[in-house]
Amino acid sequence: MDLLLEIAQQVINGLVIGGIYTLMALGMTMIFGILDQTNFAHGELYMLGAYAAFFFSMVLGIPYLVSVCLAILVGVLLGLMYEWLIFRPVRGKDPLNAVIASLGASIFIWNAALLVFGGAPREIPTPFLGEKVNLLGVSLNVQRLLALAVTIGIILALYWWIGKSRLGRAMRATAQNREVAALMGIKIGRVAELVFATGGALAALGGALVGPIFLLQPSMGLLAVGKAFIVVIVGGMGSVLGAIYTGFGLGVLESLTVGFLSSAYRDVISFAILILVLWVRPQGLFGRTGERGG
Amino acid sequence: MPILECHNLSRSFGGLRALSDLSFSLEEGEILALIGPNGAGKTTVFNCITGVYPPSAGLIRFGSQVINGLPTHEVARKGLARTFQITRLFRRLTLLENLMVAQYPFSELPLWQTLLDFRKTTALERKLAAQAQEILEFVGLGKRAGEKAENLPLGDQKRLELGIALATRPSLLLLDEPAAGMNPTETEEMVRLIRKARESGVTVLLIEHDMKLVMGLSERILVLNQGRKIAEGTPREISNNPLVIEAYLGHGGMGGKKEGGHAET
Numbered sequence: 001m002d003l004l005l006e007i008a009q010q011v012i013n014g015l016v017i018g019g020i021y022t023l024m025a026l027g028m029t030m031i032f033g034i035l036d037q038t039n040f041a042h043g044e045l046y047m048l049g050a051y052a053a054f055f056f057s058m059v060l061g062i063p064y065l066v067s068v069c070l071a072i073l074v075g076v077l078l079g080l081m082y083e084w085l086i087f088r089p090v091r092g093k094d095p096l097n098a099v100i101a102s103l104g105a106s107i108f109i110w111n112a113a114l115l116v117f118g119g120a121p122r123e124i125p126t127p128f129l130g131e132k133v134n135l136l137g138v139s140l141n142v143q144r145l146l147a148l149a150v151t152i153g154i155i156l157a158l159y160w161w162i163g164k165s166r167l168g169r170a171m172r173a174t175a176q177n178r179e180v181a182a183l184m185g186i187k188i189g190r191v192a193e194l195v196f197a198t199g200g201a202l203a204a205l206g207g208a209l210v211g212p213i214f215l216l217q218p219s220m221g222l223l224a225v226g227k228a229f230i231v232v233i234v235g236g237m238g239s240v241l242g243a244i245y246t247g248f249g250l251g252v253l254e255s256l257t258v259g260f261l262s263s264a265y266r267d268v269i270s271f272a273i274l275i276l277v278l279w280v281r282p283q284g285l286f287g288r289t290g291e292r293g294g
Numbered sequence: 295m296p297i298l299e300c301h302n303l304s305r306s307f308g309g310l311r312a313l314s315d316l317s318f319s320l321e322e323g324e325i326l327a328l329i330g331p332n333g334a335g336k337t338t339v340f341n342c343i344t345g346v347y348p349p350s351a352g353l354i355r356f357g358s359q360v361i362n363g364l365p366t367h368e369v370a371r372k373g374l375a376r377t378f379q380i381t382r383l384f385r386r387l388t389l390l391e392n393l394m395v396a397q398y399p400f401s402e403l404p405l406w407q408t409l410l411d412f413r414k415t416t417a418l419e420r421k422l423a424a425q426a427q428e429i430l431e432f433v434g435l436g437k438r439a440g441e442k443a444e445n446l447p448l449g450d451q452k453r454l455e456l457g458i459a460l461a462t463r464p465s466l467l468l469l470d471e472p473a474a475g476m477n478p479t480e481t482e483e484m485v486r487l488i489r490k491a492r493e494s495g496v497t498v499l500l501i502e503h504d505m506k507l508v509m510g511l512s513e514r515i516l517v518l519n520q521g522r523k524i525a526e527g528t529p530r531e532i533s534n535n536p537l538v539i540e541a542y543l544g545h546g547g548m549g550g551k552k553e554g555g556h557a558e559t
Contacts, residue, residue, distance in 0.1 A: 185399035
C-alpha cells in the first residue's frame with residue numbers, strides 16, 4: 001500500500017512537471033509546424049513569465065491568481081515581440097537563420113535578465129503553497145494541484161480552439177499549405193502573430209505556475225527549453241497531440257525515475273528516450289514522414 | 295468594361311523569357327481558354343495574376359484596379375480564385391473544413407468578439423458550415439463532408455478544389471487543367487460544374503490540354519507558344535488556324551479533318 005501511495009504521489013508530481021513541459025512544447029511545436037521555424041529562445045518566455053508573476057505579486061502586491069493572468073498578458077506581448085523582431089525578418093529564408101537568430105535572442109535575454117534581476121534565486125510565496133489536501137491517503141500540495149488543473153484546462157481549451165475555431169482552422173490550413181492558404185485570403189503574418197502570441201502566453205503561464213513550486217533564476221529557461229525540445233521531437237515536430245501526450249508522459253517517467261531510482265537518472269532517461277525515438281522512429285511518435293508541416 | 299486586362303505582360307526567370315509582351319482581356323461572364331504546348335508560359339500567366347511573383351514588365355488590371363505586385367492574399371480578397379494543375383487542398387482537413395477555410399475573409403469578427411462573444415462566434419460558425427455544406431452539394435460531395443480530403447479519389451479532389459475556389463466567392467476563376475487525370479465521365483461532370491459556376495456569374499480563365507473540353511466549353515481561345523501569343527479567336531477559328539496547327543497541334547492532329555474541332559489529344 002505504501003508503494004502504491006508513493007507511486008501515486010510521484011505520478012501527480014510528474015503530471016505537474018509534464019504539464020509545464022507540455023505548455024512549453026505546444027508553443028514550440030506550433031511555431032515549427034505552422035511557420036517552419038525553430039524557437040530556441042522559448043525558454044526565455046517561460047523565465048520572463050515567472051519573473052512577471054514575481055513582479056506583479058511580490059513587488060506590486062497583486063494577488064497571486066491575478067498576477068498569473070497578468071503574466072499571461074506579458075507572455076502575449078513578448079510572443080508578439082519575438083515574431084516582429086526575431087522571426088519575421090528571417091521568414092522564408094534558410095531555416096538556419098531562425099535558429100541562429102533565436103539562439104542569439106536567448107543568450108541576450110538570459111544575460112539581460114541576469115543583469116536586471118540578479119543571479120540570486122527568488123521565490124513567490126502563494127497562499128496555496130503551504131496548503132495540503134489529503135486525497136485517498138495521498139498528500140497533495142495545493143499549489144501543485146492548482147498548476148495541474150490550470151494546465152489541463154488550458155490545454156483542453158487550446159485543443160478545442162485549434163480544432164474547432166475559425167482561427168484554429170486558418171492556422172492548420174497554413175501549416176498544411178501556405179500558398180493555398182494565401183489564396184483563401186489568409187495573411188501569413190497574421191497567423192504568425194497569432195501563433196507567437198499563443199506560444200508566449202502558454203510559456204509565460206508555465207513559468208507563473210511553477211514559479212512558486214521551484215525557485216526563479218534567469219537560467220531556468222535553458223533547462224526548460226531542453227526538455228521541451230525533447231518533447232517536441234519525441235512527440236513529432238509539429239504535432240499538437242504528440243506534444244500533449246509526450247509532455248505529460250515524460251514528466252511522469254522522470255518523476256518515477258527520481259522517486260525510485262535516483263534524481264541523477266532523470267535527464268538520462270529523457271535523453272535516452274530521445275535517442276531511442278530518433279533511432280527507431282525519427283519522425284516522432286505522432287509525426288508524419290515525407291510531407292512536411294501540420 | 296473587361297473584368298481582367300493584361301497589357302504587355304513579360305516575365306523572365308534569369309535569362310529565360312517565360313512570357314513576352316502578352317496582352318489579352320476577359321469580358322465579364324466569359325470563358326476563355328489558354329492553350330499551348332508545355333512550357334508555353336500558361337502557368338506563368340496564372341502566377342503573375344495571382345501574385346505568386348510579379349511580372350517583370352506590364353500591367354494587370356482586375357476590375358478597375360491594377361493588381362500586379364499585390365501579395366496573393368490581397369488579390370484573393372479582391373475576388374480572384376485559382377485551382378492548380380496538381381490539386382492543392384488542405385489534405386488533412388475534412389471537406390467541410392476545407393470550404394470553411396475558404397470563407398475566412400467573410401467570417402471576420404472584431405478580435406474581442408472572437409475571444410469573448412461565444413454566442414456570436416458559434417452562430418457565425420453554424421452559418422459558415424451551412425454555406426460550406428451547400429457548396430459541397432453543388433460540387434456533388436455533400437455526403438462526404440466529414441471525411442479527410444486526402445481520402446478522396448483524384449476526380450473528387452479536383453471537384454473539391456473547385457468548390458474551395460468557389461467558396462472564396464470569386465468574380466474571376468482561374469482553373470489550371472481542371473480535368474487533368476480525369477476519365478471521360480469525370481471530365482463531363484467537371485465541364486457541367488464549370489458551366490454552372492459561370493451561370494452563377496463567375497468569369498472563367500482556364501488552362502487545359504483536353505481539346506474536347508476546351509472546344510466544348512470555351513467561347514474564346516488564346517494560344518501561347520514560347521511565351522508569345524500566336525493566335526486568339528473562337529474555337530472554330532483556332533482549330534483552323536494554320537499557325538496554331540503547326541506550332542501546337544502539329545501533324546494534322548485536328549483542324550481540317552475534324553471541322554469545329556472535337557479532336558482528342
